[in-house]
Amino acid sequence: MxxxxxxxxxxxxDPIERINNFDEVALGYDEETAIKEAKRCLQCSNPxxxxxxxxxxxxxxFIQLVAEGKFEEAAKKVKEKxxxxxxxxxxxxxxxxxxxxxxxxxxxxxxAIGRLERFVADYTSDNEEAKEIQQDxxxxxxxGAGPSGLTAAADLAKMGYxxxxxxxxxxxxxxxxxxxxxxxxxxEVVKREVAKIKELxxxxxxxxxxxxxxxxxxxxxxxxxxxxxxxxAGLPKFLGLEGENLNGVYSANEFLTRVNLxxxxxxxxxxxxxxxGDxxxxxGGGNVAMDAARTALRLGAEESIIVYRRGRKEMxxxxxxxxxAQQEGVQFxxxxxxxxILGDEDGFVTGMECIRMELGEPDDSGRRRPIPxxxxxxxxxxxxxxxxxxxxxxxxxxxxxxxxxxxxWGTIITDEETGETTKAGVFAGGDVVTGAATVIEAMGAGxxxxxxxxxxIDNR
Amino acid sequence: xxxxxxKEVIAxxxxxxxxxxxxxxxxxxxxxxxxxxxxxxxxRIPLTIADYNQQEGTVTIxxxxxxxxxxxxxxxxVGEGFLDLVGPLxxxxxxxxxxxxxxxxxxxGNAPLYPKAKSLKEDGTEVVSILGAQTADKLxxxxxxxxxxxxxxxxxxxGSKGHEGFVTEVLExxxxxxxxxxxxxxxxxMIMMKVVSELTAKYSLETxxxxxxxxxxxxxxxxxxxxxxxxETKFACVDGPxxxxxxxxxxEQLRRQQFYTDQEEEVKQCQHVGGEHQCxxxx
Ligand SMILES: Cc1cc2nc3c(=O)[nH]c(=O)nc-3n(C[C@H](O)[C@H](O)[C@H](O)COP(=O)(O)OP(=O)(O)OC[C@H]3O[C@@H](n4cnc5c(N)ncnc54)[C@H](O)[C@@H]3O)c2cc1C
Ligand SMILES: Cc1cc2nc3c(=O)[nH]c(=O)nc-3n(C[C@H](O)[C@H](O)[C@H](O)COP(=O)(O)OP(=O)(O)OC[C@H]3O[C@@H](n4cnc5c(N)ncnc54)[C@H](O)[C@@H]3O)c2cc1C
Ligand code: SF4
Ligand code: FES
Numbered sequence: 001m002x003x004x005x006x007x008x009x010x011x012x013x014d015p016i017e018r019i020n021n022f023d024e025v026a027l028g029y030d031e032e033t034a035i036k037e038a039k040r041c042l043q044c045s046n047p048x049x050x051x052x053x054x055x056x057x058x059x060x061x062f063i064q065l066v067a068e069g070k071f072e073e074a075a076k077k078v079k080e081k082x083x084x085x086x087x088x089x090x091x092x093x094x095x096x097x098x099x100x101x102x103x104x105x106x107x108x109x110x111x112a113i114g115r116l117e118r119f120v121a122d123y124t125s126d127n128e129e130a131k132e133i134q135q136d137x138x139x140x141x142x143x144g145a146g147p148s149g150l151t152a153a154a155d156l157a158k159m160g161y162x163x164x165x166x167x168x169x170x171x172x173x174x175x176x177x178x179x180x181x182x183x184x185x186x187x188e189v190v191k192r193e194v195a196k197i198k199e200l201x202x203x204x205x206x207x208x209x210x211x212x213x214x215x216x217x218x219x220x221x222x223x224x225x226x227x228x229x230x231x232x233a234g235l236p237k238f239l240g241l242e243g244e245n246l247n248g249v250y251s252a253n254e255f256l257t258r259v260n261l262x263x264x265x266x267x268x269x270x271x272x273x274x275x276x277g278d279x280x281x282x283x284g285g286g287n288v289a290m291d292a293a294r295t296a297l298r299l300g301a302e303e304s305i306i307v308y309r310r311g312r313k314e315m316x317x318x319x320x321x322x323x324x325a326q327q328e329g330v331q332f333x334x335x336x337x338x339x340x341i342l343g344d345e346d347g348f349v350t351g352m353e354c355i356r357m358e359l360g361e362p363d364d365s366g367r368r369r370p371i372p373x374x375x376x377x378x379x380x381x382x383x384x385x386x387x388x389x390x391x392x393x394x395x396x397x398x399x400x401x402x403x404x405x406x407x408x409w410g411t412i413i414t415d416e417e418t419g420e421t422t423k424a425g426v427f428a429g430g431d432v433v434t435g436a437a438t439v440i441e442a443m444g445a446g447x448x449x450x451x452x453x454x455x456x457i458d459n460r
Numbered sequence: 461x462x463x464x465x466x467k468e469v470i471a472x473x474x475x476x477x478x479x480x481x482x483x484x485x486x487x488x489x490x491x492x493x494x495x496x497x498x499x500x501x502x503x504r505i506p507l508t509i510a511d512y513n514q515q516e517g518t519v520t521i522x523x524x525x526x527x528x529x530x531x532x533x534x535x536x537x538v539g540e541g542f543l544d545l546v547g548p549l550x551x552x553x554x555x556x557x558x559x560x561x562x563x564x565x566x567x568x569g570n571a572p573l574y575p576k577a578k579s580l581k582e583d584g585t586e587v588v589s590i591l592g593a594q595t596a597d598k599l600x601x602x603x604x605x606x607x608x609x610x611x612x613x614x615x616x617x618x619g620s621k622g623h624e625g626f627v628t629e630v631l632e633x634x635x636x637x638x639x640x641x642x643x644x645x646x647x648x649x650m651i652m653m654k655v656v657s658e659l660t661a662k663y664s665l666e667t668x669x670x671x672x673x674x675x676x677x678x679x680x681x682x683x684x685x686x687x688x689x690x691x692e693t694k695f696a697c698v699d700g701p702x703x704x705x706x707x708x709x710x711x712e713q714l715r716r717q718q719f720y721t722d723q724e725e726e727v728k729q730c731q732h733v734g735g736e737h738q739c740x741x742x743x
Contacts (some may be wrong), residue, residue, distance in 0.1 A: 168679055170497060170544040207546040209679055213483055234681035238693065245686050245693065245712055247719040254682035262504065262676070271503045271529060272676075273723035347715030394680055396698065 007112040008037045015327040019297045022182040022265055025324060026090070031071070034119045038067035041111045044103060049113060052101035054444030055151075057081045059098055059113055066116055075124040078117060083154040083197060084147060084443065086189045087176060089118025092440045093318045135162040135201050138457040141224040142166070143210045143397060146174020147439045148430025149230035150197055151446030152453070157200040159454050164224075166208040171261060174232050175431075176439070178261040179253070181291050183298070184321075187260075211400035216426060225460070226425045226453045229412065230446060233431035234394035238387055239283070243341030248275060248349030252284070252292045252388035259295055277383030279303045281352050283338055284388030285315035288436075290322060292386045293330045304330050305380070309337040309357050309370040335359070337370065339377060341385055351381045393432045401426075411435055419449030420456075427453055462496075463541040465518060471593075471600045473525040474568065475534045476510070482517030484509075484547045490575040491553035491670070491702055494521065495678045497544040498536070503529045506675045506697075508572035509548060519547075522571035522600070528727045549678045553668065553702050555579040558642050560586040562634065562665075563609075564627050564656055566648020567593055570601045572670055573647045581608040588634065588641075589613070592627035592648065596620035628655050635663045643668065646705060650714050657705030667705035671696045671713060674720070688712055 011027040012018075018025055029037065041063040049059045058077055065074035078085045094100075094114035102110035137160040142149045145167035153163045171177050173190045198204065210216065210231075219227050236251035238244050255274065258264040262272035280296040282289050285308035296304045306325070308315060311334050315322060326332075333354070340353040356376035359368035392410045405413045405422040412421055412428040419427040429445025431437055466478035484494065493508045511520035525531045536542075553576050561580050565573040570591050581587050589609040593599040594617045606612050613630045614622025623630050627648075635641070644667040646656040653669040660667040673685040673696040680698035687696050688709035694700065 168546065169677070170546070207544050209546060209549065212548055213487055234677075234679070236681070236683040238683065240693075245688060245716070247716060251683040254676055254684040257676055257682050263501075267723065268727045270501045271727055273720045273727075275719065275723070346718070347712070396679055 005040075006109040007040070007115075008033050010112075010115050015324075015329070018183065019294075019328050022298060024186050025183050028122060029115055029119045031069070034066055034071075034116060035069060037112050038063045038116060040104060041067070042104060048101035048103055049098040049111070052098040054097070054440045055081050055447055057098075057117075062120065063111065063113070063116060066120060071120055071123045075120040078120055081447075082117075082443070083151050084193045084439075085117050086121035086193055087147070087185060088440055088443070089114050089116075089121050090185050090189070091176075091180060093438060095319055097440065133157065133201060134160055137161045137454070138225040139164075139223055140226050140228065140453055140457075141219045142228045142230065143216075144168075144174060144230035144232055144430075144432075145172035145194070145204060146230055146232050146430060146442060147176060148232075148432075148442035148446040148449075149174070149228065150194065151443040152228045152230065152427075152429065152450045153202045153446075154197045154200055155447055155450035156453060157197075157202045159450070161454065161457070163202045165202060165204045166210050167204060167206050168209045169261065170206050172204050172206070174230075178257045179288070179291070181256065181260055181295050182265075183294070184291065209396060211397035216397065216401045216404075216423075220425065225457045226427065228419075228446070228449055228453060229397060229421070229426060229428040229432060230430045230442070231394055231397050231432045232442075233391040233436040235392045235410070236387065237390045237392065239338065239389065241338060241340055243343055243349070244387075246341055246343040246349045247347050248277065248343075248383055249341060249385045249387065252282075252288045252386055253391065255292055255386050256288075256295065259299070265295075265299060274299065275384065276301050277349075279305070279380075279382045280384040280386065281305050281307050281333075281338075281380060281382040282386045282388055283307050284390070285310065285317060286388065286390075286436075287317045287321055289386075289388035290317045290325045290330075292388050294325055294328055296384070296386070297328055297330065301384070305333055305382070306330060307333045307336050307338060307352070307354060307380075309335065310367060311335055311359060314359075314367045333380070335370065337372065338385075342379070349383050349385055351379050352385055353377055353379050391431070391436045393435070398432075409435060417448070418452035419445060420452060425456065427456075461541040461543060462545040464536055464538050467536070467538050470522070471598050473534070474522065474598070474600055476520060476522045477533075477536070478518045478520050479541065479545065480517060481519050481545055481547075484545065485512045485514050485517050485519050488512040488519060488548045489552035490555060490579040491550060492548035493550050493572075493678075493701065494519065494545055494547035495549065495675070496521075496533070496542040496546075498529075498532050499543050502532065502543075504544075504676060504678070505529050505533065506549075506672070506678060507533075508575075508670075510571040510574055511578075512575075522568065524568040527724050546678070549697060550701050551699065553645075553670075555585070556583045558583075558585045560588070560640050561643045561645065562631065562641050563587060563589045564631055564644060564646040564648070564652075565589070565591045565601075565605075566627055566646075566652040567598065568600070569646075569648030569652070569670075570599075570605070573645065574601055574604055576645055577605065578608050586610050590615065590627045590630045590634075592616065592652070593621075594618070626655070627652065628659055631656065632659060635659070635665065639663075641665055644705075645669075650710060650717065653705060653708075654710035654714075657708070657710070661706050668702050669705040669708060670702045671700055671708070673697075673701070673713065674716065686716075
């Protein structure tokens, strides 16, 4: 086995081409490359990579099968633990998780675990037999069809529980559907993975806002033995700046929901409009900001500028996403913070005032704190501003549910090991507990909760 | 699908639809709204629940044709329906504890006003209603309001029914004569609600308005329905849509409603089907 060197490249759409379409950027390995990459794995007896995976995928196990060309079996191995492999293979921050731990990475580049996961998940997309499982262990309601809810539901169904998911939107997937753009995660892939979860016997009820159409207590009255809350972090933050309600200022949630869920990029065939001017500023430095900035370019903006208050090193976005954004021509105004949004008399955005920042001592997050440089205000001319500065949990369900305690940040308090909340029979996980985090962490939380829900029901 | 069981054209370009939605009907209260989607390619459109019937398991909506999507809804026939319907959304309005309330409706605003006026009446309140429209044939729900109002006034721009002029003129006359109103509820075009609020402020009469901001999700997720109330930014879909009229920044709302005017024109003009629209592509 050749373990030296760098990981095998994954073919991608040319940046010049791809900013004109919403097709997927990364194209995936072919069989030959997948086998070659799999052979870079050392098959460690004490695999560090596995410990770095929140859902405990048997990484060397599945990679070995890929190396042997046994792709079907490799996929089965992954799916023992991961209910959404085609999604994780695309959007997980592997560089901070499994790949960060891979021993090959000490000397060379780590094994491309994520790309291999994507390869096996896509390879087996169609030919799979659904197996009948008896669902007589008890009834569980899952609120929210995002990665945490879908994972909890799938695991519970596999264990023989009868599961119903209640979802506020008209499509399942949560952020995977309304937030992450098509060019990074095709909605067909999400649909496919959700269909498999339905095949396990999970029922998904759409257009149901729990806390409005019915409360958590009513779910118990209807005969559910336990409730899992995976309602995510769907409350956009704004900076409270002058001019923030001008026409042309969006939260990233609104901008991306119009484009992804409502397909505004196909306007006017699809009837939901979205406004993108010539020059767009996106405030923030995470994945959400990258997605918004890259989407704006695809919608026809001439310039798309990331305005971020810290430096390149401190940006929380995945390395690959920053790189892709740069390739596509997104500009970066680092160490800058907006102070005011400027508009014309009709209420439309005409510009943004920013102040330059410098980095001071590290703060609680361990990152160096940005400090404004007095008198350094300057103006950029833009006609659209997208705020991508974070989300907190959506309070509709929480406010409607008695005895469900939350932190000062509005996140639900849970036992870290079990996902139990302060209310009997109610479990929670994902962004609604951690604040905006990652797909795989949300899935990990769903998995843990499924286990403790089963235990809770069996012990009653 | 959420089926339409009954359809009635109640005025020029205004239809009343009774829709099968038992779970929503069971939870609906005055002030709640729905979001509907006609088909896969349609917009999500917010509409007030104008009436509801738990026994029948139906909700009634009253829709005015203003652009493409509302026309699409108005064109639906009995037996057809909505692909999606989500609700009840928003905060219901409080209707108990008042002795005398004046309800002011303008144009289509009479529809969302009706369940509130009806509920006030049921709670034993003396209800004085003022309904306005551009012309007599656009005035809706006159009979329904007549049934639940102690006094009913009407105003049309051209004088074809009731007072010739605006509802605010009728209201001002009333306020000059009677000083025992405890609350005003005004629902109609943004500009009407603005003028009513300015007027009632002079009389220190508590006033509730209902905002029809642009919305996407209706659950507080997107922030698109932002409105400045007093010093604070609120989301009309979850904090409202009813707010204290004396605190709402109406001018901001008037500007925000104009945001998509160009695109709306494009939808109306473009008969285009299939494929990606060319003006979103770069050379
Ligand atoms: C634009 C964007 C890009 C991202 N990129 C990445 C990435 O590349 N990699 C990564 O790992 N993470 C990424 N993330 C973060 C990741 O998507 C989230 O951490 C993850 O989706 C959280 O999952 P969840 O199940 O907790 O919640 P969500 O995905 O938010 O799902 C919650 C679901 O609950 C529904 N819901 C809410 N309230 C109710 C209610 N009262 N009743 C019924 N249903 C309700 C919502 O409609 C939604 O469908 C990104 C996030 C965004 C916004
Ligand atoms: C909480 C709430 C309750 C509502 N209740 C009702 C109701 O009971 N019956 C009803 O007919 N309408 C109601 N509306 C308004 C309705 O949603 C809009 O008329 C509809 O979205 C317009 O869509 P369109 O595509 O037909 O028009 P567009 O082509 O989008 O617009 C045509 C014209 O209408 C204006 N417009 C667009 N959206 C709105 C809006 N949300 N409010 C006011 N004007 C708008 C535009 O500025 C434009 O001038 C409500 C809105 C909200 C937010
Ligand atoms: S740590 Fe790296 S080399 Fe070792 S088993 Fe995991 S992927 Fe293979
Ligand atoms: S409509 Fe999205 S927050 Fe109100």
